[in-house]
Amino acid sequence: MGIKYLEKERLFKLDTPNSSYVCGIFDPEGFLLHLYYGKKIGDDDIRYIAQVYTYPFSPDKNNRDRGMFLDRAFFEYPTEGVGDYRQGCIDAETVNGHSGCSLHYVNHQILKGKPGIAGLPATFDVMPGAVSGEESICETLMITLNDDPTGLTVTLFYSIFEGVDAIVRSVRLENSGTSDLFINKVLSACIELEEGKRDVITLHGSWARERNIERTAISKGIYSIGSIKGESSHQMNPFMAVADRNTTREQGEIYGLSFVYSGNFTASAECSQFGSTRVLMGINPKGFRWKLEPGYVFNAPEVIMVYSAQGIGQMSRTFHDIMRDHLISGANIHNKYRNSPRPVLINNWEATYFDFDSDKLIAIAKEAAKNGIEMLVMDDGWFGKRSSDDMALGDWYVNEDKIRGGLKKLVDAVRTAGLKFGIWIEPEMISPDSDLYREHPDWAIAIPGRTGTLMRNQYVLDFSRKEIVDEIYSRIKAVLSSADISYVKWDMNRPLSDIGSYALESDRQGELFHRYVLGVYDIMGRLLEDFPDLLLENCSGGGGRFDPGMLYYSPQIWCSDDTDAIERLAIQEGTSMVYPLSTMGAHVSDCPNHVTGRTVPFETRGYVALAGTFGYELDITRISQEERDMIAGQVEMYHKYNELVRTGDHYRLTSYRENGLNDSWMVVSKDRSKALLTYIKVMARPFKRSVVLKLDGLDPNKDYRISCDKDVLCTDTGERGGNGLTLRGDTLMNAGILINEDSSDMKGDFRGLLIDLTAEDLLV
Ligand code: DGJ
Numbered sequence: 001m002g003i004k005y006l007e008k009e010r011l012f013k014l015d016t017p018n019s020s021y022v023c024g025i026f027d028p029e030g031f032l033l034h035l036y037y038g039k040k041i042g043d044d045d046i047r048y049i050a051q052v053y054t055y056p057f058s059p060d061k062n063n064r065d066r067g068m069f070l071d072r073a074f075f076e077y078p079t080e081g082v083g084d085y086r087q088g089c090i091d092a093e094t095v096n097g098h099s100g101c102s103l104h105y106v107n108h109q110i111l112k113g114k115p116g117i118a119g120l121p122a123t124f125d126v127m128p129g130a131v132s133g134e135e136s137i138c139e140t141l142m143i144t145l146n147d148d149p150t151g152l153t154v155t156l157f158y159s160i161f162e163g164v165d166a167i168v169r170s171v172r173l174e175n176s177g178t179s180d181l182f183i184n185k186v187l188s189a190c191i192e193l194e195e196g197k198r199d200v201i202t203l204h205g206s207w208a209r210e211r212n213i214e215r216t217a218i219s220k221g222i223y224s225i226g227s228i229k230g231e232s233s234h235q236m237n238p239f240m241a242v243a244d245r246n247t248t249r250e251q252g253e254i255y256g257l258s259f260v261y262s263g264n265f266t267a268s269a270e271c272s273q274f275g276s277t278r279v280l281m282g283i284n285p286k287g288f289r290w291k292l293e294p295g296y297v298f299n300a301p302e303v304i305m306v307y308s309a310q311g312i313g314q315m316s317r318t319f320h321d322i323m324r325d326h327l328i329s330g331a332n333i334h335n336k337y338r339n340s341p342r343p344v345l346i347n348n349w350e351a352t353y354f355d356f357d358s359d360k361l362i363a364i365a366k367e368a369a370k371n372g373i374e375m376l377v378m379d380d381g382w383f384g385k386r387s388s389d390d391m392a393l394g395d396w397y398v399n400e401d402k403i404r405g406g407l408k409k410l411v412d413a414v415r416t417a418g419l420k421f422g423i424w425i426e427p428e429m430i431s432p433d434s435d436l437y438r439e440h441p442d443w444a445i446a447i448p449g450r451t452g453t454l455m456r457n458q459y460v461l462d463f464s465r466k467e468i469v470d471e472i473y474s475r476i477k478a479v480l481s482s483a484d485i486s487y488v489k490w491d492m493n494r495p496l497s498d499i500g501s502y503a504l505e506s507d508r509q510g511e512l513f514h515r516y517v518l519g520v521y522d523i524m525g526r527l528l529e530d531f532p533d534l535l536l537e538n539c540s541g542g543g544g545r546f547d548p549g550m551l552y553y554s555p556q557i558w559c560s561d562d563t564d565a566i567e568r569l570a571i572q573e574g575t576s577m578v579y580p581l582s583t584m585g586a587h588v589s590d591c592p593n594h595v596t597g598r599t600v601p602f603e604t605r606g607y608v609a610l611a612g613t614f615g616y617e618l619d620i621t622r623i624s625q626e627e628r629d630m631i632a633g634q635v636e637m638y639h640k641y642n643e644l645v646r647t648g649d650h651y652r653l654t655s656y657r658e659n660g661l662n663d664s665w666m667v668v669s670k671d672r673s674k675a676l677l678t679y680i681k682v683m684a685r686p687f688k689r690s691v692v693l694k695l696d697g698l699d700p701n702k703d704y705r706i707s708c709d710k711d712v713l714c715t716d717t718g719e720r721g722g723n724g725l726t727l728r729g730d731t732l733m734n735a736g737i738l739i740n741e742d743s744s745d746m747k748g749d750f751r752g753l754l755i756d757l758t759a760e761d762l763l764v
Contacts, residue, residue, distance in 0.1 A: 002014075002015050002139065002160075003015075003110050003139045003140075003141045003158070003160065004044065004110075005108065005110060006044055006045060009024065009044070009045045009047060010024050010025040010026075011023070011024035011025075011035070011044065011045060011046075011047065012024060012108070012141060012143070013044050014141065014158060014160055014167060015040060015160075016040075016160055016164060016165045016166065016167065016307075017040075017163060017164075017165055018039065018040050018165050018307075018309065019037070019038065019039065019040055019165050019167075019307040019309075020036060020037075020038065020039070020040045020041045021036065021037045021158075021167055022034075022035040022036040022037075022044075022046055023035055023076045024047060024050070025105045026050065029102075029104055030104040030105040031073070031075065031103075031104065031105075032075070032076040032077065032103065032105055032143060032145060032156075033050050033073055033074055033075060033076065034074040034075060034076050034190075034191070034192045035047070035049050035050055035074070036049060037191055037193075037255070037305075037307060038253065038307060038309075039253075039307075039309045050073075050074070067083035068083075069083075070082065070083035070084040071083060071084050071085050071086065071272075071273075072272075072274065074192035074276070075088075075190070075192070076143075076156065076190065077089050077090070077103060077145065077154060077156055077171070077190060078190055078278070079100075079101040079102055079103055079147075080099075080100075080101065080185075081099055081100035081101060082100045082101065082102045086270050086272055086278055087222065087268060087270050087278065087280055088101075088185075088187075089171075089185070089186070089187040089188075089190055089280060089282065090103075090152075090154065090173075090183075090185060090186055090187070091183070091184040091185035091186075091285065092147070092150055092152045092173075092181045092182070092183050092184070092292075093181065093182040093183075093184055094150055094179065094181060094182075095179050095180055095181075095182075099184065101147045101150065101152065102147055103145035103146065103147055103154055104145060104146060104147075104148075105143070105144075105145055106144040106145060106146050106153070107144050108141065108142060108143045108144065109141075109142045110139065110140070110141050110142075111139065111140045111141075111142065112136050112138070112139060113125050113136045113138055113139075113140065114136075114138040114140050114159045114168075115140065115157070117170055117299045117301070117302060118299055119299070119518050119521060119522070120260070120261070120299060120301050120302070120518070120521065120549075121260055121261075121301075121302075121327075121330060121331070121521060121548070121549045121550075121551075121552030121553070122168075122170070122260060122301075122302045122327075122330065122552070123159070123161075123168050123260070123302065123304065123322065123326040123327050123330070124326055124327070124330045124333065125137060125138035125159075125161070125326070126325075126326070126333060128321075128324075128325035128326075129325070129339055131333055131334055132333075137161055137162035137163075138159050138160065138161050138162075139159065139160055140157060140158065140159040141157070141158040141159075142155055142156070142157055142158075143155070143156045143158075144156075146176065150177055150181060151175060151176045151177015151178065151179075151181075151294070152173065152174075152175065152176070152177070152181060153173070153174040153175075153176045154171060154172075154173055155171070155172045155173075155174070156169065156171055157169060157170045157171070157172070161322065161325075161326060164318065164321060164322050164325075164326075165306060165307060165308065165318045166304055166305060166306045166318055166319075166322045167305045168302055168303070168304050168305070168322075169188060169189040169302065169303050169305060170188055170299070170300060170301065170302040170303070171186060171187075171188050171282075171299075171300040172297055172298070172299050172300070173186060173292060173297060173298045173299075173300070174292075174295075174296070174297045174298075175292040175293060175294050175295065175296055175297075176294075176295075177294060178294055179294065180291055180292065180293050180294070181291075181292045182289055182290070182291055182292070182507075183288075183289070183290040183291075183292055183298060184285055184288065184289055185282075185285035185288065186282060186283065186288075186290075186298065186300045187266070187280050187281060187282025187283070187300070188259070188281060188282040188283075188300045188301055188302065188303045189257060189280070189281050189282065189303035189305060190278060190279065190280050191242075191255060191257070191278075191279045191305065192276060192277070192278050192279075193242065193255070193276060193277040193278075193279070194276055195274060195275035195276050196244065196275070196277075197217075197244070197245040198217075198218045198242050198243060198244060198245060198269075198277055199215050199216060199217055199218060199242070199243050199244075199245055199247070200215070200216055200218050200223050200240060200241070200242055200243075200269045201213065201214065201215045201240070201241040201242075201243060201254075201312070201577075202214045202225050202236065202237070202239065202240055202241075202267075203236070203237035203239055203574045203575075203577065203578070204225070204235060204236055204237075205234050205235060205236075205237075205543075205571075205574075206234050206235060207234050207541055207542060207544070207561065208542060208560055208561050208562035208567070208595050209234075209560070209562065209567070209571070210234050210237075210542060210543035210544070210546065210559065210560050210571055210574070210575070211237050211543065211546065211559075211571055211574035211575045211577075212570050212571070212574050212657070213570075213573065213574045213577060213657065215243075217245065218242070218269050218271050218277060219271060220271045220272075220273070220275075221270070221271060222268055222269070222270045222271075223268065223269045223270075224266060224267070224268035224269075225240065225266070225267050225268070226264065226265055226266035226267065226284045226286075227263075227264050227265055227284065228264050228284055228286050228287055229264070229495030229496060230263055230264060230460070230495050230496025230499075230513055230516060230517075231262060231263065231492060231495055231496070231540055231544055231545045232259075232261070232262050232263070232265060232544075232545050232546070232547040232549070233495065233544055233545075234540075234541070234542065234543065234544040237546065237547065237574075237578070238258065238259035238261060238265045238267065238281075238547050238548070239256065239257065239258045239259070239267070239577075239578050240256075240257050240267035240268075240269065240279065240281065241254050241255060241256040241257070241312070241315065242254070242255050242269055242277060242279050243255075243312065247311055247312065248311050248312070249311050249312050249313045249652060250310065250311045250313060250696070251310060251311045252309075252310075252311050253307075253308070253309055254307075254308050254311065254312055254315050255279065255305065255306070255307055256305070256306040256307075256308070256315045256318075256319060256578070257279065257281045257303050257304070257305050257306075258303065258304045258306075258319060258548055258578055259281050259282070259301065259302075259303055259547070259548065259549075260301050260302040260303070260304065260327070260547075260548040260549050260552070261283065261301035261302075261517070261547065261548075261549045262517055262520065262521075262545055262547050262549035262550050263283070263513055263514060263516065263517035263549075264283060264284035264286070264287060264288070264513050264514075265281070265282065265283060265284050266280070266281070266282060266283070266284040266285065266286075267279075267280065267281045268280050268281075281303050282300060282301075282303070283300060283301065283514060287499060287510065287513050288510055288511075288513060288514065289509075289510025289511070290510065290511050290514070291507055291508055291511070301549070304319065304322060304323075304327075304548065306318045306319055306322075312577065313650075313651060313652060313696075316576065316577050316578065316650065317649050317650060319578050319579070319580075320579070320580040320581075320649075320650060323548065323551060323579065323580055323583070324580050324582065324647070327548060327551055327552055328551045328552070328555045328580075328582075328583065329551075329552070329553075329554075329555050330552045331524065331525050331528045331529075331552050331553045332528040332529065332532050334532055335528060335532060335533065335534070335555070336533050337535045337555050338555060341639070341642045341643070341646065342535060342555075342556065342613055343374035343375040343420055343486070343487075343535075344372070344373050344374045344375070344614055344615055344616075344635050344638055345373070345374065345375040345376070345377050345422060345487065345615040345616070346364060346365075346368045346373045346375070346376055346377065346615065346616040346617070346618075346620060347377040347379055347422075347489070347587065347615065347616070347617045348360075348361060348364060348376070348377065348378060348379050348619075349379035349380065349424075349617060350563065350589050350590060350594055350617045350618060351364065351590075351617070351618055351619035351620075351622075352619065353381070354380065354381040354386065354387055354388055354389075356378075356381065356402065357401075357402045357403070357404065358402065358403050358404050358405070358409070358410045358413070359404075361376060361378060361410060361414070362410070362413050362414065362417065363621050364376060364619065364620055364621060365413070365414045365417045365419050366417045367620045367621050367628075368417075368419060368616070368620050369417045369418040369419055371620070371628065371631040371632045371635065372631065372632045372635035372636070373419065373616060373620075373631070373635060374419060374420060375419055375420040375421065375422055375486060375487060376414050376419045376420075376421055376422065377421075377422035377423070377424065377487060377489060378410075378421070378422070378423050378424060379424040379489065380424050380426070380491070381399075381402070382398060382399060382402060382403055382407075382423070382424070383395055383396055383397060383398060383399055383479075384396075384397065384399060384434060384435070385399065386399060389456050389457060389458075389493075390431065390433060390457045391431045391433040391434060391457075392431055392433070392434050393426055393429040393430055393431040393434055393436075393458050394429070394430040394431065394434045394435070394436030394437060394461070394472075395434050395435050395436055396425070396427075396472070396475035396476055396478075396479055397475070397479075398479070406482075407479065407482055407483045408482055408483040410483075411483035411484050411485065412483070412484075415484060420486040420487065421483070421484060421485055421486060421487075422485065422486060422487030422488065422489065422535070423479070423480075423485055423487070423488060423489070424488075424489045424491060425476060425479075425488060425489070425490055425491070426490075426491040426492065426493060427461075427472050427473075427476055427490070427523065428460055428461055428463060428492050428520060429458045429459070429460060429461060429492070429493065429494070430443060430444050430458065430459050430460075430461050431457060431458050431459075432454070432457070432458075432459065433457075437459075440468075442502040443461055443462055443465075443468050443502075444459035444460065444461060444462065445459065445460045445461070445462045445496060445498060445499065445500065445501065445512070445516070446459065446498050446500055446502075447498050447499070447500035448500060448502065450498060450500075452497070452498045453497045453498055455493075455494035455495070455497070456493050456494050458493065458494055460494065460496050460516075462501050462502065462503065462512075462516070463515075463516045463519030463520055463523070464501055464503070464504065464511070464512050464515030464516050464518075464519055465501070465503045465519075466519075468519075469519045469522060469523050472523065473523050473526055473527070476527070477527075477530060480527075480531060480534075485531075485534075486533070486534070486535060487534065487535040487536075487537065488527070488534055488535075488536050488537070489537045489539055489558070490524070490536060490537070490538050490539065490554070491539045491540065491541070492539070492540040492541070492544065492545055493540070493541045494541070495544070496513070496516065499512055499513065500512070501515075517549075521549070521552075521553070524536070524553040524554075525553070527553075528553060535555070535556075536553055536554035536555075537554055537556045537557065537558060537585055537613075538550040538553070538554040538556075538557040538558070539557065539558035539585070541561065542558060542559070542560040542561035542562065543557065543558060543559045543560045543571070543575070545557070546559065546575065546579070548579075551579070551583055555582065555583065556582070556583050556584070556585050556613045557583055557584070557585055558585035559571055559572065559575055559584045559585050559586055559612065561595065562593075562595045562596070563587055563588075563589035563593060563594070563595070563617055564589075564593040564595055564596040564598050564600065565600045565604050565605045565607075565608040565609075565680075565750070566596075566598060566600055566656075566680075566682060566750060567593075567595070567596055567598075568586065568608050569608065569656045569657070569663040569680060569682070570656065570657045572584055572586065572608070572611055572612065573652065573655055573656075573657060573663070573665075576611075576650055576652070576665075580646075580650075581611055581612060581645050581646070581650060581667065582613070582645065582646040582647075583613075584611070584612035584613060585612060585613050585615075586608065586609040586610075586611065586612025586613055586614060586615070587609055587614075587615045587616055587617035588602070588605040588606050588609050588615070588616050588617070588618065588634070589605065589616075589617040589618050590617075590618040590619070590623060591605075600750045601750055601751065601752075602626075602627045602630050603630060603752065604680060604750050604751060604752040606630070606634040606637070607678050607680065607752040607753075607754060608678075608680065608752075610634075610637065610638060610641065610645065610678070610754075611645065611665065611678060614638045614642070616631070637754070641667075641676050644667050644669055644674055644675075644676055645667050645676070647669070647670065648667040648668050648669050648670065648674075648675075648676075649667065649668045649669075649670065649697055650665065650666070650667055651665065651666045651667075651668060651695075651696040651697040652664075652665045653665060653666060653677075653693060653694070653695070653696060654693070656680070656682045660682075660683060661681070661682060661683050661685065662679065662680060662681050662682055662683075662691065663679075663680045663682060664677065664678060664679040664680065664693060665677075665678055666678075666695060666696060666697055668696075668697035668698060672697070672698060672699040672702065672729075672759070673699075673702070673758070673759040673761070673762045674756075674757065674758055674759070674762070675695075675697065675698060675704070675756075675757040676754065676755070676756060676757070677693075677695065677754070677755040677757065678752065678753075678754055678755075679693065679739060679752060679753050679754075679755070680750070680751075680752040681741055681746060681749070681750070681751045681752065682749060682750060683749055684741070684747070684748055684749050685741075688741075689740060689741055689742040690714070690738050690739060690740045690741060690742070691738070691739045691741060692735075692736045692737070692738055692739075693736050693737055693738075693739055694732075694733060694734065694735075694736035695729075695732040695733050695736065695737065695757075696733060698729035698732055698733055698757070699729045699759070700728070700729045700730035700733065701728070701729060701730070702728065702729045702759045702760070702761065703726050703727070703728050703729075703759065703760040703761075704726065704727060704728070704729060704732060704757040704758065704759055704760070705724065705725075705726050705757070705758050705759075705760055705763060706723070706724070706725050706726070706727065706732075706737070706755060706756070706757055707723055707724060707755070707756045707758075708723050708753055708754065708755045708756070709753055709754050710743060710745050710746060710753040711723065711743055711745070712739050712740045712741070712743040712745075712746055712753060713725065713737060713738065713739065713740070713755075714737075714738040714740060726760060732757075737755075739753070
C-alpha cells in the first residue's frame with residue numbers, strides 16, 4: 001500500500017492491493033491531469049500516457065488552440081467556463097456574476113492517517129473491528145490548487161486503507177480572495193476513462209420498489225442520475241458504476257462510486273466526442289448556491305471509489321468491506337452494534353398500524369418472548385394526539401390514552417416479559433395539526449407567501465436552524481431518557497419541497513438543502529453521543545434514504561415498505577450490490593402481503609429476511625399456530641448464521657430479476673471454512689425438475705460437508721439424499737450441485753432452502 005510523490009516527474013501514485021491511480025502536475029500552467037486508474041501497475045512514471053501533446057492544434061506553449069486541449073485533456077478536478085466543454089466539478093461565481101475557473105497546482109502533502117470532515121459523515125481510520133484509531137492504516141494525499149483571479153483555493157483529498165481496493169475522495173474549498181464567492185456547483189470526485197465500450201449501472205426505484213439494478217450502454221452524450229428531493233431518495237441511489245460492456249458478475253473491469261451523503265446528489269457519465277468517459281459525483285448543483293465569504297471554507301462530502309478487475313461481485317465485496325470496517329457507526333465507533341449481532345425484533349407497524357395500546361403491545365411482547373424474539377419495537381402512533389398520519393408530528397410526548405400509565409410503565413412490562421424495547425420517531429417533521437405547528441408555524445420549510453405542499457399531511461422542519469434542532473432534540477432526548485430504550489427507528493416520510501427558510505438571508509436561501517442535511521447529521525450525532533449503546537435504524541418511507549451517509553450513524557436501514565419476500569429478492573439484490581447484508585433491514589411479515597397481496601410460505605419469508613437484519617413485522621398473537629411454531633426455529637437459524645451473514649463475503653449465484661425463475665446467493669466466511677447458500681425457487685416449471693447450481697467463493701482445495709434443510713440434493717449416484725455429501729470446493733464451483741425441485745417440500749412456487757457448507761478440516 002502506499003501513496004508516493006515522484007519529485008522529478010511531478011507525479012502522484014496511489015497503490016491499493018490490486019489497483020493503481022496516477023495523476024500529475026503538467027506545466028507550463030501547472031494543471032493537475034489524470035493519467036491512470038485501473039489494475040495495479042509496476043511502473044510509476046507513465047507520463048507518456050497523458051493526453052497533453054497528442055491532439056492536433058494544441059501546441060504546449062502557444063495559447064492559440066488551448067481550448068481544444070482543455071476540451072480533450074483528462075483533468076483531476078475539471079472546471080467549466082474556460083475551454084473544457086464537458087461537465088466540470090466546480091462553478092464559483094464572483095460578485096460580478098462571472099463564473100469561469102481554472103485550477104493550478106500550489107502544493108501537496110502526504111499524511112499518515114485520515115482527517116475527518118467537519119459536520120459530515122466520512123470513512124474513518126481504524127483497524128477492522130478496532131474501537132480506537134491508535135494504529136493508523138490509512139494514508140492521505142492532499143493536493144491544493146488555486147484559481148488566481150477569484151482567489152478560490154481547492155484542496156483535493158485522497159485516502160487509501162491498508163488491504164482495501166478503494167480510494168476515498170473529498171474536496172475542500174476556501175475563499176482566499178477578498179470578495180464573496182457564490183459556489184453554484186461543487187462536486188466531490190471525477191474519474192476519466194479512455195475510449196471504450198462501456199455500460200453504466202445504477203440503482204433506481206420508487207416507494208416499495210427501491211434499488212432495482214439498471215444497466216444501460218453509455219453512448220455519446222451525458223447519462224445522469226440524481227436526487228433533488230432533499231434526501232438520497234427512493235428513486236435513485238447515490239451510486240454509479242461504469243463497467244466494460246463485457247463485464248459480468250465474476251469478471252471484467254468495473255469502477256464503482258458511492259456518495260457518503262444523504263441529500264441531493266448528482267452522478268453522471270459523459271461520453272466525449274473522442275469516446276472517453278468522464279464520471280462525476282457530488283452534491284446536486286440544482287438548488288445549491290453557497291455564499292463563501294473571504295476566509296471561509298466549504299467541505300464537500302466524500303466519494304468512495306472502488307475498482308475491480310474481477311467483475312461486479314468483487315466490486316460489491318470491496319464496498320461491503322470498506323463500509324463495514326471504516327464507515328458504519330463512525331459517529332460513535334464504540335457503539336456495541338457496530339460489530340455485534342443485533343437483537344431479533346418484532347415491530348408492530350404491519351400488526352396494528354395506528355390501532356394499538358399498551359395492552360396490545362404487552363400481549364405481542366409476551367407471545368414474542370415465548371418464541372425467542374428479543375425486542376419489541378413500538379412504531380408510529382404513540383405520541384401527541386396521533387391516531388392517523390394526519391396529525392401530531394412534533395408533539396413528542398407520550399399519548400397516555402394509548403400508553404396508559406406512561407412509557408416507563410410499558411417499557412418495564414415489556415422488559416419483564418424478557419424483551420428489549422425500541423421506539424419509532426420522525427424528528428424532522430411537523431404536522432399542521434400539532435401543538436408545535438400552532439406555536440411555531442415558521443419552523444416548517446416553506447416559501448413565504450406560498451401555501452406549502454403537503455405530503456402525507458406533513459411539512460418538513462427547517463433543520464438548517466440550530467434552535468429548531470435543539471428544541472426537537474431536547475424533546476426526543478426526554479422521551480429516550482424516560483425509560484429503558486435500546487433501539488430507535490428514525491423515519492422520514494416525505495421529501496423536501498417549497499424550499500425556503502424563514503431564517504436564512506436572501507443570498508443564502510440556496511444553502512438550505514445542504515444545511516438541512518448538516519442539521520440531520522448533527523442531531524443524529526448528538527443522539528449517539530448521549531445514548532452510546534443505542535441501536536439506531538434509519539428509514540424513510542421504507543428505503544428512501546438508504547445511503548452511506550446514514551450508515552455512519554445507523555448500522556442498519558429499513559430496506560423497503562414492501563415486505564413481500566419475492567419482491568424483496570430484487571430489492572435486496574440491488575441493495576447488496578453496494579451495501580453489506582448487515583445493513584439491510586428485513587422482516588418476516590404477514591400474508592397476504594399488505595403491499596402486494598401475495599402469499600409466500602412462512603419459511604421462505606424467513607430465508608429472505610435472513611439475508612438482512614432479520615426480524616418480524618406481524619401480529620404474533622393472531623397468526624396461525626403453525627406459523628407461530630416456526631418462529632423459534634427461525635430465530636435459532638438467525639443466531640446460527642448471523643455471524644457469517646454479518647461478516648462474510650457475499651456471492652450472488654442467480655438472479656430472479658434476470659431469469660424469472662429462481663434467486664440464489666451465498667455468504668462465505670473470510671477464511672472460507674464456512675458458507676451458507678440460500679436458494680429460492682420462485683416459479684415452478686413442468687418437466688424441469690432439477691437445477692444445476694454452480695457455487696462461488698469457496699476454497700477450491702478444501703472439502704466441504706454439505707447439509708441442506710430439505711431432502712433435495714442428489715447423491716454421487718444421482719439418487720436423492722445427498723445430504724451429508726462431501727465435495728471439494730473446485731467441484732462445487734465448477735460442476736456445481738444438483739437441486740431436485742421435484743421434492744415434496746419444494747413443490748409449487750416460492751419454495752426455498754438453505755445449504756450449509758462446512759470445511760471438513762473444521763469438522764475434525
Ligand atoms: C414508513 C415506514 O417505512 C414504516 O415501516 C412505518 O414506520 C411507517 N412509516 C410509520 O408511519
